[in-house]
Amino acid sequence: MDHILELNNVSKKYKEFQLNNISFNLEKGYIMGLIGPNGAGKSTTIKLIMNLIKKDSGEIKIFGKDYKKDEIAVKERIGFVYDENYFYEDLNLLEMKNIIAPFYKNWDEEAFQKHIKVFNLPLKRKIKELSRGMKMKYSLALALSHKADLIIMDEPTSGLDPIIRNELLGILYDVIQDEEKGILFSTHNTTDLDKIADYITFINNGEMVFSESKDEIMNKYKIIKGGKEILTDDIRKSLIGIKEHNYGFEALTTNSVLLKREFKDEIIIENATLGDIMIYIVRGNK
Amino acid sequence: MRIIIQNGLNQPIYDQIRGQIKSLILKGELSEGEQLPSIRNLAKELQISVITTKRAYEELEREGFIETVAGKGSYVAAQDKELLREKKLQIIEERLQGAVIEGRQLGLTIDELYEILKILYGEVE
Incomplete structure (x- = not known):
C-alpha cells in the first residue's frame, strides 16, 4: 500500500475541546472526505497535519516520512487550499503568485497559466475584488502548480453555489487521473462527497466514528422506517438516532438485513445518504 | 459504449456497471481485445468514486469478462467456452421471454406453453 498520508492515534487537547485518537490512511490515487458537524474537529485535524498546531500525541506520516522532521520536503509536495483567505487583499492575482511561487522548488509556471485559463481567472484583478468562488479557484490553481502529490482542502466548498461546487468536483477528478495524487477534503456539506469520495472519515465531537470506503459505508448503514409498536428495548439497541413521531419512527441501522427478515413488510428499508448518516449518528440515542 | 447509472436503486452502483459492461460484451457491442476506459476516467465520466x-x-x-494489464489498462478478455455458453443462454432466455410474454397476452398457462415447447423440442433433432 502506498499511503501518502497516515495518522495514528493523533490527539490534541484544548481547554474546552479535545481531539481523541484520530487514525486514518490515504492511498495515492484516491479521494478522502473528512466529514463531521461544525466544531467536530475537522479543521483541527487538518491544522495538525499541516503542522500549524502541535499535536499532544500520536504519529503523522506524509509520503511515508515524519511530517515534522522532513517538513520542508513534505510541504513542497502538498497543495493546500484553506477556507479562509490568507492572501494580501490589495495585490492582484499575478502579484500574489509572484510572491508565492519562489517558495516552491518545483513551481510549474506552465501549469499555473493553464489553470488560470481553465478556471477563467482575471490575473490583473485585486484579490479583494474576487468572488468567493474565484478565490477558491485561485487558491486551487496555486495548490496545483507546484507538482503537489497530496492536495489538502479545508472546507473548499463552503459558501459556494452548487454550480461552482460541481465544477470543483470535475477539477478534482482531473487531479486523480494519473493515479499518483491523493486528495483530502474536509466539508460539512456531504452532498459534495456522495459522488466523488472513495473514503470517508467521520469525526464527531473530537472522536472518530469511522474511516472506511464510501461504498462499504453506504452498504452498511440504512434508514429504517416503521410503526412504533416494534420498538422494543432490544430493537432500540440495534437502531441509531431513533426519531419518533406520532405515526411511527425513523432511524439508522447497521442491521437492516436481520431487521427486514424479522419484520418483513412492517418496515421499510431505504438507502441513506452521507448526510443522513451524519445526522442520525450525531443525534445518537438520547 | 453506453453506461447509465441509476441512483436510489437497491442494486449497488458497482453492480450496475458490472452488469451493463457484461451485457455489452455478451451482445458483442464490446469485442475481444477492445480497451475499456481506465477506472479513473470512468469514475470521472460517471461522477462516481x-x-x-x-x-x-x-x-x-x-x-473472466475482462483482463487488466498493469500499467496499461483493462481489455475485453478472449471469450472462453463458459462465457460463450452464458452468452448463448442469455440469447435463449431473451427469446423464451418473448414467447412467454406473447403467450400470456393470449392467456396461455405455463403447462400449455410447456406442451408447445415439448412438441417443438421433439421436432428438432
Missing part, C-alpha cells in the same frame, strides 16, 4: 469503478472491474475480471 474510483473505488466503485474499481470494484466493478475487479468483479468483471473475476468472472
Whole structure:
C-alpha cells in the first residue's frame, strides 16, 4: 500500500475541546472526505497535519516520512487550499503568485497559466475584488502548480453555489487521473462527497466514528422506517438516532438485513445518504 | 459504449456497471481485445468514486469478462467456452421471454406453453 498520508492515534487537547485518537490512511490515487458537524474537529485535524498546531500525541506520516522532521520536503509536495483567505487583499492575482511561487522548488509556471485559463481567472484583478468562488479557484490553481502529490482542502466548498461546487468536483477528478495524487477534503456539506469520495472519515465531537470506503459505508448503514409498536428495548439497541413521531419512527441501522427478515413488510428499508448518516449518528440515542 | 447509472436503486452502483459492461460484451457491442476506459476516467465520466469503478472491474475480471494489464489498462478478455455458453443462454432466455410474454397476452398457462415447447423440442433433432 502506498499511503501518502497516515495518522495514528493523533490527539490534541484544548481547554474546552479535545481531539481523541484520530487514525486514518490515504492511498495515492484516491479521494478522502473528512466529514463531521461544525466544531467536530475537522479543521483541527487538518491544522495538525499541516503542522500549524502541535499535536499532544500520536504519529503523522506524509509520503511515508515524519511530517515534522522532513517538513520542508513534505510541504513542497502538498497543495493546500484553506477556507479562509490568507492572501494580501490589495495585490492582484499575478502579484500574489509572484510572491508565492519562489517558495516552491518545483513551481510549474506552465501549469499555473493553464489553470488560470481553465478556471477563467482575471490575473490583473485585486484579490479583494474576487468572488468567493474565484478565490477558491485561485487558491486551487496555486495548490496545483507546484507538482503537489497530496492536495489538502479545508472546507473548499463552503459558501459556494452548487454550480461552482460541481465544477470543483470535475477539477478534482482531473487531479486523480494519473493515479499518483491523493486528495483530502474536509466539508460539512456531504452532498459534495456522495459522488466523488472513495473514503470517508467521520469525526464527531473530537472522536472518530469511522474511516472506511464510501461504498462499504453506504452498504452498511440504512434508514429504517416503521410503526412504533416494534420498538422494543432490544430493537432500540440495534437502531441509531431513533426519531419518533406520532405515526411511527425513523432511524439508522447497521442491521437492516436481520431487521427486514424479522419484520418483513412492517418496515421499510431505504438507502441513506452521507448526510443522513451524519445526522442520525450525531443525534445518537438520547 | 453506453453506461447509465441509476441512483436510489437497491442494486449497488458497482453492480450496475458490472452488469451493463457484461451485457455489452455478451451482445458483442464490446469485442475481444477492445480497451475499456481506465477506472479513473470512468469514475470521472460517471461522477462516481474510483473505488466503485474499481470494484466493478475487479468483479468483471473475476468472472473472466475482462483482463487488466498493469500499467496499461483493462481489455475485453478472449471469450472462453463458459462465457460463450452464458452468452448463448442469455440469447435463449431473451427469446423464451418473448414467447412467454406473447403467450400470456393470449392467456396461455405455463403447462400449455410447456406442451408447445415439448412438441417443438421433439421436432428438432
